[in-house]
Amino acid sequence: MKQKHIFGGVMVVVFLSLMIYLFTQTNLQYESDFSKVKSKERMIKATGSWVKEKGHETDQNKNFVFTMKDVSGNEMKVVYDGAIPNNFEVATSVVVTGMYRDGYFHAKNILTKCPSKYQDVKDPKSASM
Amino acid sequence: MAGSILVTLAFVLSLFSLIMYYLSFRGAKNTLNYARLAYHGMAMLIIVACAYFLFLILTNQFQYKYIYNYSNDQLPLGFLISTFWAGQEGSFMFWILCTVIVGIFLQSYTAKRGELEPKVMTVFVLTVTFLIAMITPPLKNPFAYLWAEAAFIDLKHINPAHLNLPFIQNFMFTNDSGETNFVKINHEIYTLLANSGISINEFVIHGKGLNPLLQNFWMQLHPPLLFVSWALAAVPFAFAIAALLKNDYSDWVRQSFPWTLTATGLQTLGIMTGGYWAYGVLGWGGYWAWDPVENSSLVPWLIGVAAIHTMLVQRHSQEKGGTGRFAKTNLILCILVFITVLYSTFLTRSGVLGDASVHSFVSPGALVYITLLVFIISFLSLGIGMIAYRWKSLNQFVVKDENLLSRELALFTSAVVVGASALIVLVGTSAPIFGQSVEIKFYDEMHIPIAIIVGILNGLSLLLKWNETKGSEILSKSRNSLIATGIFAVILIVFGKVYDIMMILLATSAAFSLFVNVEIGYRVVRGNKIKIGSYIAHIGIALFILGVVGSAGYSATKEIDLVKGEKQEAFGYSMVFTGFEPIQGGAKYAFNIDVEYGNKKYNVRPVMYISEFNNSLMREPDILQGWFKDFYVAPLGYEDGRAGEENHSHGQEVTLEVGKQVEALGAKITYVEFIRPDMEVMMAGGEFSMGAKLKIEFGGKSYDIDAITKRDGEGLLSVPVELKEANLKIELANIDMTSKNAVLILNNITGAEDVHATRSAEVLSITAAIKPFVNLVWLGIIVITLGFFLSAYRRLRESWN
Numbered sequence: 001m002k003q004k005h006i007f008g009g010v011m012v013v014v015f016l017s018l019m020i021y022l023f024t025q026t027n028l029q030y031e032s033d034f035s036k037v038k039s040k041e042r043m044i045k046a047t048g049s050w051v052k053e054k055g056h057e058t059d060q061n062k063n064f065v066f067t068m069k070d071v072s073g074n075e076m077k078v079v080y081d082g083a084i085p086n087n088f089e090v091a092t093s094v095v096v097t098g099m100y101r102d103g104y105f106h107a108k109n110i111l112t113k114c115p116s117k118y119q120d121v122k123d124p125k126s127a128s129m
Numbered sequence: 130m131a132g133s134i135l136v137t138l139a140f141v142l143s144l145f146s147l148i149m150y151y152l153s154f155r156g157a158k159n160t161l162n163y164a165r166l167a168y169h170g171m172a173m174l175i176i177v178a179c180a181y182f183l184f185l186i187l188t189n190q191f192q193y194k195y196i197y198n199y200s201n202d203q204l205p206l207g208f209l210i211s212t213f214w215a216g217q218e219g220s221f222m223f224w225i226l227c228t229v230i231v232g233i234f235l236q237s238y239t240a241k242r243g244e245l246e247p248k249v250m251t252v253f254v255l256t257v258t259f260l261i262a263m264i265t266p267p268l269k270n271p272f273a274y275l276w277a278e279a280a281f282i283d284l285k286h287i288n289p290a291h292l293n294l295p296f297i298q299n300f301m302f303t304n305d306s307g308e309t310n311f312v313k314i315n316h317e318i319y320t321l322l323a324n325s326g327i328s329i330n331e332f333v334i335h336g337k338g339l340n341p342l343l344q345n346f347w348m349q350l351h352p353p354l355l356f357v358s359w360a361l362a363a364v365p366f367a368f369a370i371a372a373l374l375k376n377d378y379s380d381w382v383r384q385s386f387p388w389t390l391t392a393t394g395l396q397t398l399g400i401m402t403g404g405y406w407a408y409g410v411l412g413w414g415g416y417w418a419w420d421p422v423e424n425s426s427l428v429p430w431l432i433g434v435a436a437i438h439t440m441l442v443q444r445h446s447q448e449k450g451g452t453g454r455f456a457k458t459n460l461i462l463c464i465l466v467f468i469t470v471l472y473s474t475f476l477t478r479s480g481v482l483g484d485a486s487v488h489s490f491v492s493p494g495a496l497v498y499i500t501l502l503v504f505i506i507s508f509l510s511l512g513i514g515m516i517a518y519r520w521k522s523l524n525q526f527v528v529k530d531e532n533l534l535s536r537e538l539a540l541f542t543s544a545v546v547v548g549a550s551a552l553i554v555l556v557g558t559s560a561p562i563f564g565q566s567v568e569i570k571f572y573d574e575m576h577i578p579i580a581i582i583v584g585i586l587n588g589l590s591l592l593l594k595w596n597e598t599k600g601s602e603i604l605s606k607s608r609n610s611l612i613a614t615g616i617f618a619v620i621l622i623v624f625g626k627v628y629d630i631m632m633i634l635l636a637t638s639a640a641f642s643l644f645v646n647v648e649i650g651y652r653v654v655r656g657n658k659i660k661i662g663s664y665i666a667h668i669g670i671a672l673f674i675l676g677v678v679g680s681a682g683y684s685a686t687k688e689i690d691l692v693k694g695e696k697q698e699a700f701g702y703s704m705v706f707t708g709f710e711p712i713q714g715g716a717k718y719a720f721n722i723d724v725e726y727g728n729k730k731y732n733v734r735p736v737m738y739i740s741e742f743n744n745s746l747m748r749e750p751d752i753l754q755g756w757f758k759d760f761y762v763a764p765l766g767y768e769d770g771r772a773g774e775e776n777h778s779h780g781q782e783v784t785l786e787v788g789k790q791v792e793a794l795g796a797k798i799t800y801v802e803f804i805r806p807d808m809e810v811m812m813a814g815g816e817f818s819m820g821a822k823l824k825i826e827f828g829g830k831s832y833d834i835d836a837i838t839k840r841d842g843e844g845l846l847s848v849p850v851e852l853k854e855a856n857l858k859i860e861l862a863n864i865d866m867t868s869k870n871a872v873l874i875l876n877n878i879t880g881a882e883d884v885h886a887t888r889s890a891e892v893l894s895i896t897a898a899i900k901p902f903v904n905l906v907w908l909g910i911i912v913i914t915l916g917f918f919l920s921a922y923r924r925l926r927e928s929w930n
Contacts, residue, residue: 015549019552019553019556019575022570022574022575023556023560025570025571026568026570027560027565027567028566028567029564029565029566030564030565043568062894082688083766083894088745089745090743090744090745
């Protein structure tokens with residue numbers, strides 16, 4: 001009976017350490033300050049918004065290229081290996097997963113947040129006609 | 130108004146029923162009938178409120194905020210019905226409807242089984258009361274009026290006949306770009322309109338509509354299945370708390386077993402219809418992406434499955450009398466199933482996952498957030514508190530330890546492994562609350578070993594007898610299955626060319642459990658048909674795991690540009706894009722691809738369209754379904770060949786102030802003068818043009834041209850000018866009215882034509898993927914669900930005293 005408890009305990013410890021190890025290995029932090037995004041040399045989730053004025057394009061290698069800015073206005077070029085996501089142009093904010101390298105952000109994944117399912121109309125600016 | 134009254138009355142009756150049930154439980158004599166009457170009265174009110182709500186949706190009553198936001202007058206009947214659960218308020222109400230109806234069955238079930246009713250119904254009605262509180266007027270009331278809080282309604286949703294009313298101008302607003310106009314709807318305009326004899330329903334005549342992603346068959350099926358299963362999840366919770374209240378643990382497992390099995394079975398279907406939606410409609414390319422929303426529905430399922438295994442042990446060990454093994458574990462797990470359902474609601478409705486999920490969740494307001502938290506904390510503390518309170522008496526029922534090679538221990542280990550999976554998913558999904566997040570790899574890598582152990586245990590536990598088994602007996606019983614597994618492994622490696630050791634182990638362990646279940650199941654069921662359920666469910670799990678190995682481990686994906694009329698090949702399929710055509714009355718476009726595979730010809734038609742609902746490009750995949758593999762085609766984009774001309778990015782962009790000069794493409798360009806728009810026409814919203822007068826110097830000559838942008842009914846339109854002498858094309862991309870700065874895009878005419886020439890073909894970009902054995906995933910799920918229902922039937926027959 002004692003042996004069984006020891007065995008069970010060891011299994012729990014092994015499982016938990018494995019989980020914590022993998023958690024730290026696959027952990028991605030959110031970062032909304034682009035100056036910090038640019039200085040970190042690891043995978044990160046950068047949150048910000050698309051700079052509409054600078055447009056977006058698809059380059060020769062079929063990458064989707066656009067510019068993002070954070071709340072304080074820092075801008076960053078983003079290159080995403082894939083097609084323009086659904087909802088991109090109406091997204092209120094964008095979350096890109098990837099790493100900043102060679103002067104731009106290499107995005108593996110883009111997530112667009114839209115004012116859709118669970119939101120009411122955003123208050124339009126009250127510029128009365 | 131009527132709806133809010135119905136809901137409020139239902140809440141009051143529910144509260145009354147709760148008190149009466151509690152008093153009955155405490156021994157009061159005459160209260161049980163009042164409790165029942167109040168419960169049924171409340172149930173009727175909720176049913177009537179829901180019927181009324183559905184009526185309001187079907188008759189397009191846009192004066193209700195919910196209906197304006199999620200419905201419109203162009204939806205067909207089926208989608209109008211799914212509007213019911215498209216938003217938070219409606220889905221809460223639908224969940225309540227399911228719970229209330231489950232309660233009617235639970236009441237009659239418990240009334241027939243001794244003294245069960247007062248204690249179980251006390252707990253159950255408590256959950257119902259909390260849920261109804263969520264939709265009462267101060268919180269997420271589906272019957273809230275549009276004007277209760279000021280709302281900005283798009284002008285196109287308003288009846289134009291009423292726009293000439295004098296006071297309307299005071300409520301007109303425009304957004305930043307000045308393109309969309311809104312009417313502010315609040316109490317004030319409501320009163321003014323009412324004075325003119327106009328109701329809001331006559332004023333607002335269109336709704337915003339249903340999210341196009343939800344407009345399909347799977348979204349009509351997925352939410353109802355999930356909500357019914359969630360409603361059922363409250364039942365084992367009620368039984369567990371009731372047992373703790375009574376401090377008697379001998380019957381509750383037997384009595385709640387059929388409910389737990391039915392709930393988990395329906396959840397299986399509910400989760401997978403969501404998965405099929407992601408695969409077949411959203412075009413995610415897979416059925417499971419470890420998205421927080423998917424995960425949060427998976428956790429209660431996993432805990433439910435763990436509970437079923439240890440409940441079985443307790444049931445069995447009770448046969449010798451007493452409480453049985455794992456009484457505490459079972460209480461905790463049944464409580465956790467319901468708590469994780471609530472937690473899942475919290476994660477998906479409170480806005481805490483804002484950045485983490487593809488689903489959009491916006492905070493529903495602090496009050497709702499707090500109510501949800503209070504809801505979870507109350508039920509969690511009720512559960513934990515009761516167990517702590519009874520801890521001493523729970524520990525009095527110690528049973529003799531079982532042998533290492535016993536079915537009891539195998540079942541317990543299964544529960545532990547499935548529980549570990551639940552913990553992993555829970556940790557990963559909750560991480561965003563703390564500003565962390567995990568990659569999908571976290572879930573995948575943790576679950577491969579877990580699934581291998583599940584496969585082995587799934588087979589092994591059938592070879593083990595209750596109490597004790599001899600090692601030699603296991604070998605002799607499993608000889609056939611072991612040989613079959615060996616053959617499977619050889620085929621897998623030699624013909625399937627699977628060399629990844631983890632994938633070999635995973636597939637082999639799943640195959641082992643499949644063979645054992647078929648063989649032993651066949652022998653047992655021949656003797657006693659009622660036992661078929663668990664074998665069916667476990668065969669389903671084995672098939673499911675095999676399907677996942679094939680479709681997730683060995684799928685291949687390729688991005689391809691299909692030039693119209695040209696043949697392209699991927700994974701042995703040759704494809705020719707032959708053009709597109711409007712479908713559904715021009716609402717969508719189907720892109721036709723002729724596919725050849727072997728000697729057979731097929732046709733796939735992925736769909737793309739611009740949705741009016743969110744003004745975005747929507748894409749729907751098409752799947753060529755085969756017996757052994759799916760060929761999956763998801764559209765990415767389409768270029769019609771004229772795109773090259775309009776593409777600004779290939780030109781050189783310059784910004785000029787008035788009077789300044791720039792050199793570009795061999796020419797000197799001077800911004801001479803700003804061309805003023807006609808202010809009066811502009812203010813009146815008419816057609817006007819503005820731009821820049823330019824002087825171009827090239828090859829010693831000088832030319833004057835005007836770069837102009839026009840505004841007509843459609844919006845701003847830039848008119849490119851060509852100067853052949855200088856081989857120059859100039860386009861005014863932007864001009865600022867106040868600073869007068871002009872942004873020009875300069876191109877060589879010949880160069881531009883080159884671009885034009887290479888792009889003149891129509892190109893459809895797609896992602897093509899091959900999904901081996903994905904059908905086993907669906908088949909596995911259906912078989913698992915069938916197994917749950919058969920077991921539930923068996924346990925229902927055993928639930929009588």
